[in-house]
Structure formats: C-alpha cells, structure tokens
Amino acid sequence: MTALLQVKNLQVRVEEQEILHGLTLTVNAGEVHAIMGPNGSGKSTLSHVIAGKPGYEVTGGEILFKGEDLLDMAPDVRSAKGVFLAFQYPVEIPGVTTMTFLRTALNAQRKARGEAEYLVPDFLRKVREVAGSLNIPMDMLKRGVNVGFSGGEKKRNEVLQMALFQPSLCILDEMDSGLDIDALRVAADGVNALRSPERAMVVITHYQRLLNYIVPDHVHVMSKGRVVKSGGKELALELEATGYAQYEDVAA
Amino acid sequence: MNVALAKTDTGTALGEAFALARPRLPGGGKVANTRQQAFEAYERIGLPNRRIEDWKYTDLRVLMRDVLPLAPAPDAAALSRAADALKLHAIDGVRKLVLVDGVFAPKLSDLGKLDAGLTIRTLRDVLEADDAALHAKLFALDAANPMIALNSAMMTDGVVIAVADGTRLAQPVHVIHIASGGLPAAMFTRSMFSLGKEAAATLVESYICADDAENYQVHDSMVIHIGDGARLDHVRLTEDSREAFNISSSAITVGHKAHFNTFGMNTGTIVSRYQAVIGIVGEHSQVETNGVNLLNGRQHADTTLVMNHVAPNCSSREVFRAVLDDRGHSVFQGRINVHQPAQKTDAKMMTRALLLSDEAEADNKPELEIFADDVQCGHGATTGALDDSLLFYLRARGMTEKQAQALLIQAFVGEAIESIVNDDLRELAISAAERWLAARA
Ligand SMILES: Nc1ncnc2c1ncn2[C@@H]1O[C@H](COP(=O)(O)OP(=O)(O)O)[C@@H](O)[C@H]1O
Numbered sequence: 001m002t003a004l005l006q007v008k009n010l011q012v013r014v015e016e017q018e019i020l021h022g023l024t025l026t027v028n029a030g031e032v033h034a035i036m037g038p039n040g041s042g043k044s045t046l047s048h049v050i051a052g053k054p055g056y057e058v059t060g061g062e063i064l065f066k067g068e069d070l071l072d073m074a075p076d077v078r079s080a081k082g083v084f085l086a087f088q089y090p091v092e093i094p095g096v097t098t099m100t101f102l103r104t105a106l107n108a109q110r111k112a113r114g115e116a117e118y119l120v121p122d123f124l125r126k127v128r129e130v131a132g133s134l135n136i137p138m139d140m141l142k143r144g145v146n147v148g149f150s151g152g153e154k155k156r157n158e159v160l161q162m163a164l165f166q167p168s169l170c171i172l173d174e175m176d177s178g179l180d181i182d183a184l185r186v187a188a189d190g191v192n193a194l195r196s197p198e199r200a201m202v203v204i205t206h207y208q209r210l211l212n213y214i215v216p217d218h219v220h221v222m223s224k225g226r227v228v229k230s231g232g233k234e235l236a237l238e239l240e241a242t243g244y245a246q247y248e249d250v251a252a
Numbered sequence: 253m254n255v256a257l258a259k260t261d262t263g264t265a266l267g268e269a270f271a272l273a274r275p276r277l278p279g280g281g282k283v284a285n286t287r288q289q290a291f292e293a294y295e296r297i298g299l300p301n302r303r304i305e306d307w308k309y310t311d312l313r314v315l316m317r318d319v320l321p322l323a324p325a326p327d328a329a330a331l332s333r334a335a336d337a338l339k340l341h342a343i344d345g346v347r348k349l350v351l352v353d354g355v356f357a358p359k360l361s362d363l364g365k366l367d368a369g370l371t372i373r374t375l376r377d378v379l380e381a382d383d384a385a386l387h388a389k390l391f392a393l394d395a396a397n398p399m400i401a402l403n404s405a406m407m408t409d410g411v412v413i414a415v416a417d418g419t420r421l422a423q424p425v426h427v428i429h430i431a432s433g434g435l436p437a438a439m440f441t442r443s444m445f446s447l448g449k450e451a452a453a454t455l456v457e458s459y460i461c462a463d464d465a466e467n468y469q470v471h472d473s474m475v476i477h478i479g480d481g482a483r484l485d486h487v488r489l490t491e492d493s494r495e496a497f498n499i500s501s502s503a504i505t506v507g508h509k510a511h512f513n514t515f516g517m518n519t520g521t522i523v524s525r526y527q528a529v530i531g532i533v534g535e536h537s538q539v540e541t542n543g544v545n546l547l548n549g550r551q552h553a554d555t556t557l558v559m560n561h562v563a564p565n566c567s568s569r570e571v572f573r574a575v576l577d578d579r580g581h582s583v584f585q586g587r588i589n590v591h592q593p594a595q596k597t598d599a600k601m602m603t604r605a606l607l608l609s610d611e612a613e614a615d616n617k618p619e620l621e622i623f624a625d626d627v628q629c630g631h632g633a634t635t636g637a638l639d640d641s642l643l644f645y646l647r648a649r650g651m652t653e654k655q656a657q658a659l660l661i662q663a664f665v666g667e668a669i670e671s672i673v674n675d676d677l678r679e680l681a682i683s684a685a686e687r688w689l690a691a692r693a
C-alpha cells in the first residue's frame with residue numbers, strides 16, 4: 001500500500017539559507033503523527049512546503065502524496081487532492097464573509113475534482129451541521145474571515161474548514177498556541193472527531209500538552225531542520241520531562 | 253508634426269459638428285444665444301490638454317482621436333436594441349428614466365403613477381419652454397470648463413426632475429443612458445435633480461450600451477440641488493463599452509442640515525472623466541463620497557472632485573479606490589476648498605489604489621485650500637498589491653489564483669459598496685463589479 005505522505009530527504013532553502021537539511025517522514029492513512037521540536041527547528045517550514053507556500057526553494061529530495069509528486073502542484077491543486085494545513089496564524093480577511101469564503105473554497109475544490117458544486121441551500125445545511133458540532137454560532141460566519149475573532153475562534157474556524165472539506169491529510173501547525181484549556185479541548189474534540197482510517201493527521205506542536213487531547217500514534221522530534229528521533233506516544237512524555245536540550249546537541 | 257496636426261483637427265471638426273447639429277438643438281432665442289456663447293467659450297480653449305493644470309493627467313488632445321457626429325434620434329431598431337440592454341441592467345423597484353443615444357425614450361421609461369410631489373420633464377421640453385429661471389439653473393455649471401461649455405452648446409436632451417418640499421420618495425429614480433450601438437456617434441445630455449426642503453430621494457445614474465456597441469462618446473452633465481433638511485442618496489455606475497468615451501460633469505449644491513451620500517463606480521469605457529463640484533452652502537450638512545475605478549487593458553479613468561465648504565459646521569468624507577490591472581490608469585484629483593466663513597469644517601479625503609500589474613498607474617492629486625482657522629482637514633493615500641499571505645491562505649483552501657484575487661478584489665471594492673444604503677442598489681453595484689471581474693478571468 002502506498003503511504004499517504006512520503007517526505008524523502010527534503011532540503012529547503014529560504015532566502016539563500018538552508019532550513020531543512022534532508023528531512024524524511026512517512027505517514028500512512030489512519031495514523032496520527034506528532035512533530036515536536038524547539039522554536040526555529042523548521043516545523044512550520046515543513047508544513048508550508050507541503051501546502052505549497054511560495055518563497056521556499058526545494059533544493060533536494062521529494063514529497064509524494066498518494067504516490068504523486070506534490071511539489072509539482074499548485075497549492076489549490078494540492079488542496080483539491082486532499083491536503084489541508086491548519087495555519088499557525090490564520091489570516092484575517094476583511095470584507096470577505098466566512099460564509100462566502102467557505103462556499104467559494106469548497107466549490108473550487110469540488111470543481112477541481114470534477115464534482116458538482118453545492119447549491120446555496122445544500123451548502124448552508126452542511127455548514128450549519130458542522131458549525132453546530134463545533135459550537136460555532138452562525139453569526140460568527142457572517143463576519144469577515146477571522147476579523148475580530150479570538151485566538152480560540154480562529155483555530156475553531158480552521159477545524160471547521162477541515163470538517164467541511166474532509167481532506168485526507170490534515171497538518172495542524174501549533175493548534176494549541178494561544179488557546180486556554182477550554183478552547184483547546186473544543187478544538188481537539190473537533191480534530192478527534194475527524195480521525196478515520198482513510199485520513200492521517202500531522203500534529204505540529206512545541207508542547208506535550210496538546211497530545212493529551214489528540215493522542216498520537218507516532219512522535220517525531222525535529223531539530224535544526226531534521227527529524228532526529230522517532231518513537232511512540234511515550235516519546236512525548238519523555239520530552240516533557242527532559243526538554244529539548246539533548247536534541248539540540250544531537251543536531252549540532 | 254503630424255500628431256499635433258491631428259489634435260488640432262479634432263478641435264476644428266467639433267466646430268463643424270456644432271454647426272451641423274444646430275438645427276436639431278432645442279431652445280430658441282436666449283437659449284440659442286447661450287449655446288452660441290458656450291461654444292465660443294469652448295473654442296477659445298479647445299479640447300483640454302495637459303498644459304491645463306486641471307487636465308494634466310487626462311490630455312484629451314491625445315486621448316480623443318476622433319470627433320464623432322451627433323447621434324441621430326433613435327429609430328425603432330435602436331430602441332429595440334436598447335430595450336435588450338436594459339433587460340440585463342434594470343432592476344425592479346425603481347422608476348426608470350431612459351435616454352437612448354442622448355434622447356429621452358418614453359416607451360422604455362416608467363412615467364406612470366407619479367408620486368405626489370414628483371415632477372419629471374425632458375430637457376428638450378424645458379429648453380423649448382419660456383422659463384428663464386429654470387434655464388439659468390440648468391446653465392449653472394462652470395462655463396469656463398471647456399467640456400462643460402461644449403456640453404452646454406450641444407446638449408440635446410435629458411431629464412429635469414423635481415421633488416417637492418417634504419416629499420420622501422420611496423422608489424429610487426434610475427436615469428439610464430443607453431448607447432444603442434448604431435454608427436459611431438456622440439451624445440450630449442444634461443439633467444437636473446432638485447430636491448426640496450425636508451425631502452428625501454435616491455438617484456441612480458447608469459451608463460450602459462447595447463451588446464454590439466463599440467465606439468461612441470457620452471457627454472453628460474447633471475445639476476443637483478439638495479434643499480435644507482433634505483437627503484439625497486446618489487449612485488453612479490459607468491458600464492459603457494470598452495471603446496467608449498464618457499465625459500461627465502456635475503454641480504451639486506447642498507443646503508442647510510442636508511445630507512448627500514454619493515457612490516460612483518466605473519468599470520467601462522476606454523477613457524472617462526467625471527468632474528464634480530460639490531458646494532456645501534448651508535450649515536450642519538454632511539457629504540460622503542465613495543468612488544471606485546476598476547480598470548484593465550488600457551482603460552483610463554479620471555475622477556476630479558472639488559469640495560467647496562462655504563458654510564460652517566459641515567463635514568465631508570471622500571474615499572476613492574482604484575483596482576488597476578494591465579495598463580489601467582486611474583486619476584483622482586481631489587480638491588477641498590474651505591472658505592473663510594466655514595469654521596468647524598471637518599473634511600477628509602483618502603485614496604486607495606490596488607495595483608494588480610506593474611504597468612498600471614494610479615495618479616493622485618490631493619489639494620487643500622483652507623481660509624478658515626478652526627478646521628480639521630486631511631488627506632491620505634495608500635497604494636499596494638494584493639497581500640501575498642491572504643492570497644496563499646485562499647489558494648491553500650482550493651481557490652485558483654484568479655479566484656483568490658477576485659475574492660480579495662471584491663472585498664476591497666465591497667468596502668466602498670457598503671456605503672450604498674439601498675439593498676437593491678448595492679446588489680446592482682456588486683453585479684457591475686462582478687461583470688468586470690468575470691471579464692478579467
Ligand atoms: N521567510 C523566512 N526568511 C528567513 N528565515 C526564515 C523564514 N521563515 C523561517 N525562517 C527561519 O527558518 C527557521 C525555521 O523556522 P520555522 O519553520 O518557523 O520553525 P518552527 O516552526 O519550528 O518554529 C528559523 O530559523 C527561521 O528563522
């Protein structure tokens with residue numbers, strides 16, 4: 001069986017500086033992987049390169065998604081094929097209501113896959129159902145995308161999109177940053193509800209705390225642009241106790 | 253030099269066009285004399301060129317290559333093409349007043365069941381009637397401006413609308429200029445909208461054309477009076493053909509405790525100039541103007557606004573936006589004059605340009621001339637491209653580059669469109685913007 005995501009010896013530069021120095025990672029459908037590591041170790045860079053953000057130069061290695069070369073695809077093509085990045089810092093878009101944004105995005109993905117676009121009433125029914133399960137009031141969706149949203153609301157909005165688009169690969173970049181425990185629990189419940197044998201999740205986090213709520217199957221430690229150690233969920237607890245210092249030495 | 257000669261030829265050809273058109277122009281006696289004087293005033297300057305400060309960015313001697321003959325009155329075929337165009341642009345719940353090729357078209361207009369206090373006459377009727385006071389009001393635009401002078405000389409028709417004191421019109425009045433797409437021609441129109449004391453109304457002006465209309469020239473003008481305690485909501489949408497010219501002028505006077513809210517959007521024409529002079533002559537009045545130019549290809553659009561604060565304790569807000577692709581060129585000249593008695597004036601002006609191409613150009617010329625000491629006046633400008641991080645967010649959610657751009661452009665334009673109070677008119681403006689975006693994709 002082909003892995004859902006294969007990152008092979010990935011080397012990435014940003015503005016002439018190498019950030020990822022040969023990173024390898026394999027994620028199968030149905031699995032939840034956690035990527036942990038100190039600030040600046042390249043976690044967000046990896047997530048951006050997988051999602052197709054411009055400004056990164058891939059100088060070596062490859063990324064395969066369901067066996068296909070992902071690096072060759074435009075970001076919208078990746079999205080339509082099932083790649084979803086929940087942003088560490090979701091942007092605010094004044095003047096575009098969340099409703100319009102969700103409908104345009106969902107229909108663009110469906111169109112790219114050759115599926116019928118949703119008509120407004122069907123779309124509304126679907127959004128209402130998903131928003132309800134995440135405790136997102138419909139009023140919030142009539143405002144500009146993320147405009148005036150609290151940190152928790154922004155992250156819930158990312159989970160809402162995930163639930164609506166039903167991607168096969170979800171990458172969550174620091175979903176816990178800036179969230180209090182209650183907000184974290186709501187968001188994590190939303191993510192857990194999406195766990196399924198067809199779907200994989202890559203949970204990027206600096207802290208072990210999130211992994212109490214989203215329990216991973218595999219944990220990887222990243223340092224200075226490489227995966228320096230992989231293990232089971234107990235690795236996260238170990239890290240909690242010892243900190244990252246030893247791994248910084250490993251990479252140095 | 254050949255080019256110089258061609259420019260001069262344009263001016264001469266207009267003289268001939270005037271001579272030819274004269275027998276068709278309504279109004280004898282004094283009106284005819286005023287027209288003659290206006291034409292002479294025009295001829296003294298001719299087509300404005302860049303050496304005239306006010307026309308620095310819009311040199312009509314360069315841009316306006318041909319002089320087109322006065323459009324003939326529309327025949328049955330022209331009216332039927334106009335009726336088709338109307339189907340696409342007209343909305344329900346408004347009173348349509350339609351001018352086809354510069355001539356009022358009663359059959360396409362809604363003249364029935366006039367509200368009490370509303371009177372509508374054609375410019376032709378008014379100019380033919382013996383009404384010197386009304387004629388004086390109609391000629392109360394700046395005669396020294398050559399394009400206004402030319403318009404005064406050549407105007408053939410228009411609508412003269414009056415709303416009586418205390419009348420609050422529920423239904424917007426929609427003046428629609430349609431070019432029927434016959435032979436290339438020029439149309440000269442003038443209209444007037446007088447709003448009595450404590451009256452309220454919504455005036456919409458649209459410039460559209462039949463499907464196959466290409467090269468034509470619109471020369472329009474509008475006189476607006478807003479009485480004491482009155483409120484006018486005004487929407488102006490220019491969707492002329494991509495080869496058309498539209499040169500329009502307006503003079504607006506705002507009385508005491510009055511409110512003028514105006515929105516203008518230009519998505520059509522190859523060259524356009526909208527020049528408006530707003531005089532706030534009564535105290536405690538409020539003016540809001542919002543404008544948007546959506547331009548691509550080689551479209552050139554110039555908006556020149558003069559805000560005259562004559563009376564104290566008034567406020568004015570001008571926000572002007574441009575979305576520019578390809579070699580689109582947008583010009584905004586905004587002048588705020590605060591006269592000496594106009595103490596406590598609060599006047600602000602803002603321009604925002606969104607550049608989608610390196611070759612597009614946005615020119616801003618803000619000017620403040622202040623003779624009162626206790627005022628708050630200011631202007632600002634921003635110019636920039638679409639935000640890359642927003643574009644990436646949208647693309648990461650499945651939108652193509654064009655879709656993501658379109659959504660962000662709609663948001664930018666939407667902020668201006670929000671100033672339109674009436675829901676149906678907001679939709680009308682949104683659909684005009686969507687048509688421009690769809691044509692871009
Ligand atoms: N746009 C950029 N320009 C220059 N350096 C960058 C840029 N983005 C990230 N970096 C650098 O790359 C390294 C990894 O950053 P990042 O991927 O954000 O790490 P993490 O998410 O693990 O905290 C850091 O040293 C950071 O300074």
Ligand SMILES: [Mg+2]
Pocket residue numbers: 043044045088174
């Ligand atoms: Mg990060």
